[in-house]
Amino acid sequence: MTADQTSIVGTLAAARDDHDTVVRLTRELVRIPSRGGVDPYGPVLDHMAVWLGEYGLQTRRLVEEGGATVALVCEVTGAHAGPRYVLDACLDTAPYGDEAAWSHPPTSGELVDGWLHGRGASDSKSGAAIFAHILTRLQAIREELYGSAVLLLDVDEHTGRFGGAKAYFEGPGAPDRVDGVMIGYPGSDHVVIGGRGVLRARLHVYGVAGHSGGSKPTPNAIAKAAALIGALGDAELPETAGDDFPLPARLTVTAITGGEGYSTVPDLCTLNVDVRLTPALDDQASENLLRGCVAAVDAAWPGTQPTHVEITTRWPAYRLGDGSALKAALLEAADAAGLPTTAKIAGPSNIGNYLAGLGIEATAGFGVDYVGLHGTDERIRIASIPTIQAAYHHALLTLLAPR
Template sequence: MTDLLEALVARPSRAGVDDCTPVLGAISGWLERHEIPHEWMRDPAGRPLGLAGGIAGGRPGPVYLLDATADTAPFGDPGAWRHPPDRPTIEAGWLYGRGSADSKAGIAVFCHVLADLLPGRERLAGRVNFVFDVEEHSGTFAGIRAYMEKHLDRPPAGVMIGYPGNDRLVVGARGFLRARLVIHGLGAHSGSSSNRGINAIDRARALLGQLAAEPLAPPDDAFPLPPRITATGIRGGGSFSLVPDRCELDLDIRLTPAFDDGAARTLLQNAAARLDGDGAPATEIRWSPGWPAYRLEDGAPLSTALSEAAREAFGHTVPQGVAGPSCIANYLHTLGIPATAGLGVTYRNVHAADECVLLETLEPTFLAYRQALARLLR
């Protein structure tokens, strides 16, 4: 697993920067050498979207999908790294390199799970499919979307996503909704004593103050994270002598089951309506739809099997939990497909300098997934 992980880290696959053909080629070559059936996924222009395949059992049964992304975040400042981000380096048991945690370690683990299951596939009741996709870190999720569109006639009974971390098994996540507000004002000379205009930036600040004071839905035992509204961008003005007549405000809204898409839209529309009426043009809201929050039901076969296997493999209880950031599991939830995330290797600094994984946790991660699939496909 370490050898394969090093080979993948040594092939940069930054979303929107690198050609992902080399890293996918390395995975494909490994699968071919281990006689694991697979095919390349491509978009209409022929660009690679990932690799997909599977192992069929000897008896009918459910389909479970292993998914891990082959593209990565950017390097950031290479000078901030202890070791070059595209040169896998092992130091004190940690392997450094961009994508080592998110999620090339997951690919290395899943490849070995597949190779281990292959000789005894006749004993399986069902099928283990896999997809190692790209365009995850770009935000388009084109790889997993293309895979699901092709397999909607027989969707998987569950998906195991190979994100890192073994302090908990992620069985839920907040959703998100995004909005860009165009807040208008009335322009004037900033030094005028008779015509002060209406400052669009001041109106944007007032709107943010309203939103900060709004009571949102509280967390509960089933979903212990609260909703959140974060201003992530503001643009307006530009001349010292001009009262700005336009300001754009970007908002990221994190959703929960108790504060869903409809509640978020209503809250923001009401806040904008209260802001308007002072003589400036009405505020415009441009929505960028996202995904709803999700949480698997207690006792779901997928999460139960993986939790039990993780406890045995790691030698400690791996509690089920809810994550703040959304992920592909939110998208799968909209298709009615249960998914887990965040059971994987011990890691540090995902998306930051000195991303690294603890190599000794590769084996228990492998054992957890191997045993979970054996239970689910008895």
């Protein structure tokens, strides 16, 4: 690689040259409906596969156990041995909501006053278009690269199942090594280098069925569940995990299901509980807290079955350390590109937490300027595209340079 190619000046020049085609590809992707769990994913995957093929890049599709296609993968392998880094963006999107409330149809891809409108423009079809262009640039200099860069385009992200990521990192043919992942979520103010984890549980609370007009009352599962909600609300959680992880843990009852009609005392009520984890409250400590509250309420309700605790999700909290090459490369590249970006620990969980459970480093948010993420009139500021592209491109060149 020449000095011009590896400098931020060179990657900015390349990004400006690519700007029109990045915008065009983003608009094309936005115009293909791909709502998670609603629309077929074949058309959007076909479009990306054809586009990459026109640049000489081979793709393969990842299929989950049930036979559904959940991702498209493309890898540029350098001529020299080295690390493997993954650029990850989703091609499925959130639902549209009230389409009548949109200024432009959700699949319009309209350009208005420097803003590109449409569902998925920010999350994350612009990220996919940017990453695809970076891969074409790396392909042109693959003889000089030490290691490889992978483009992972997930179409099972907004369902909450993250099937594409799981198929790539854990499925048949999973790579023997992945040194880091950069996830193309939008927003240029921060590079997300960590996040609270999550433990989710269903608490199946039992009462005794009976007639609501019977002469003798029976223990009501909903009333018992209400007592459990009160106990969970009174539970003490660690306020913070210190300066390295400034966010507190949080426990929220997010759903209640139980009862039917009017004349029957319910014998089952199910609570959904979401606990946001920190290093001061990990998944085991969180589970112990839930089980402690459950045991106390069960003891106060004799004559009922013990509450069944069903754990559905465990993702650890994570934070990239000061020695992380991935963190340093992206933050330094953003700074060189002229973006006053800072590292951030995110409140919501993301794929970075899943990857942390696999021992894989990840950044989970650095991308284009946006408005209306998952909301009405989702749109991106197209002038923000080149700087973001240059920063990611520069970071990868740093990571795939000889050591």
